[in-house]
Amino acid sequence: MAKQLEIWGVSDPNTSAQLALAVRMDLFKKEANLNVTCQFLESGTTMPDEILRASARPFAFTQTPITAIQLHDKGYSTKVVAPLADIAGTQQVIIHPDSQIDQPRDLEGKRLGLARGAAVYMAIRNMANDYGIDLHKVEFIDLLPHDQITAFNAGTLDAIACWEPWTTKARNLGGRLYFSGARSEIPGMEGDVNWLIDEGCMMVPDEHIAKYPEEVIAILHVMRIATHFINENRREVAKELASFFDVGQQELIAAMRKNLYSMTFDNLFRIGLLGFRDFLYHEGMVSQKFSEQTLYDFTLLRQVDPSLIAIEKNISRDVSVVEKHQVYYRKDMTIVGDGRDVRFLVADDSKVVRSSLVQMIEILGGEMLGEARTGQEAIDMFEKLHPNFITMDLSMPGMSGIDAVKRILSLEPETNIIVISGTDHKELREEVFDLGVKVFIVKPFDPLQVAEIIGLLLL
The missing domain is CATH 3.40.50.2300 (Response regulator)
Structure with missing residues (x-):
């Protein structure tokens, strides 16, 4: 039995809302009798390197599947054990009021802030595929969220590609939503889109899954309770977490409304996971395309609640x-x-x-x-x-x-x-x-x- 567990998350309400709520409401102790401490990073893009550098690596962490895939590539086998939220709507491109960006081709030649390896790039790429935009003509500036906001405010960026609550900060500075992974505000193409399937997840190293399955099940049980509480008490949750995420209550409510908090494993999740895998490989950020089976393990989630597994495996036939x-x-x-x-x-x-x-x-x-x-x-x-x-x-x-x-x-x-x-x-x-x-x-x-x-x- 593991005596002390550390879980890492990110300081945003997208991938880590359930984890933050569990901390504030002491759910790990009350609901599972677990002794858990948590650490929250500014950006998930830095998480793989920080985990590998840590003298004591976390027991589990919440972030997009990018973290699990990159860790797996670096020899630290880690699996997604549960989805937590569909966060595509919070992954946004915000354009500066002086940018003169109207149609997508106007992005060519412009300076766009983006943390290297951020999932929102996939939304940009899929939008570019639809419109025939050459992304080599866009100048991407590698900046973490707080640096993007500073540069945006100074007018040295034409746009930022980031996520909530940072994108709300950019809009408060006069920025305008151009598109997200789930919504387009591009003139003439306003409406729902699916340019990004992006899920916040709970991830656990293989060694911990094998050695401490009961603890993983207990953590997933707490995450399910937190998920239900968020969906049933959104305003109360926003009041509880506003100071935690350093945003106003109304801003937090607006940000959280863009997420779908759910632990259901379905085909959309699979499509998104494989999309991350192939994206990282084609961008040269991982060395190989790992098999689907090496990236996730939902056997423990099934023990928490079988109804969360909404997928059927088909019998494979030999098709030429x-x-x-x-x-x-x-x-x-x-x-x-x-x-x-x-x-x-x-x-x-x-x-x-x-x-x-x-x-x-x-x-x-x-x-x-x-x-x-x-x-x-x-x-x-x-x-x-x-x-x-x-x-x-x-x-x-x-x-x-x-x-x-x-x-x-x-x-x-x-x-x-x-x-x-x-x-x-x-x-x-x-x-x-x-x-x-x-x-x-x-x-x-x-x-x-x-x-x-x-x-x-x-x-």
Whole structure:
């Protein structure tokens, strides 16, 4: 039995709200009889190095999966043991009032503050993919949050890419929200988006999972109590934590409203986790793409509450796949449709991507029946419109494309589904082909090129 446990978090209400609440309400002692001390860092981007430098490493820590992946790469095997919150809405780009940034291409040539390795960069990259922006033309300045605010106030940055509560501080200095991982305020493209799947998590080194499973279960039990309390008593929590996070109560309420505090492990979480893994690898920040199984372990979370595991593993089938210009399709497939009976439903949260898909359909000579922005909306429109073709984005607000695909194929197994993905995750590509998807397209894509490939596959 571990006598004294130390847990590390971050001084923001996104990844560490449950941990901070547990400290303020003494939940570890009251609910689990654990002797826990906590340390809160300014930024999670520094956490991996600080853990490795520590003379006594923490028992567990709360941060995004980036920390677990980087530690794993440096030889300190660590796993995500539970999600804590969907924090994509708090990962924001704030533009300076004097920046003259209007359309996304205006970012080229501008100075943008960003802590190296911050998850918000993935939102920037996905936005850039949608709009065709060359990020090599953006000058990224590596600054921690407090330095970003200082530079923003001095007018030496055109924008910052940061998270709450720092982004609220920037808005109080006259800044304007341009977009977040979950919301676009870009002129002409206002609305919900899914440019980032970012989850705050509880992470535990493998050695502690193996040696002290009961303590990990007890910590997860406390986190579940804190999660429920936050969701049921948001104003009371804000009053309790405002001084802890050094922000006003109303500012904290506004920041916390942008988060979805939940410990449910689902397909959106998986997509986000694999996105972090591939991002870190392609950016040269880790040496390899680790297998999905090495990154998380939810066996202990299942013991806390089985209902928190909202995912099913499919039986893998041997599917032969052909690839052309990042368009993958089943080698043995047939697509029914001759150009006279090609009726499409398009499902994607991005207006820009939907526009490209409409171009593709027009080139094919197909009929456009409707556009959906979420997985649930796609299911509802499918039942109403009865298309024989659907393009389905994997990452949309609320429900993953994987879950929407499963539902649609259960309703009509012969539907021709074309999956669209901003990243080429091998695991997810294989999974959707196993489900019965016909084509997998990686964004960004050329509508003409994709139409030519799909046209050759039509019977």
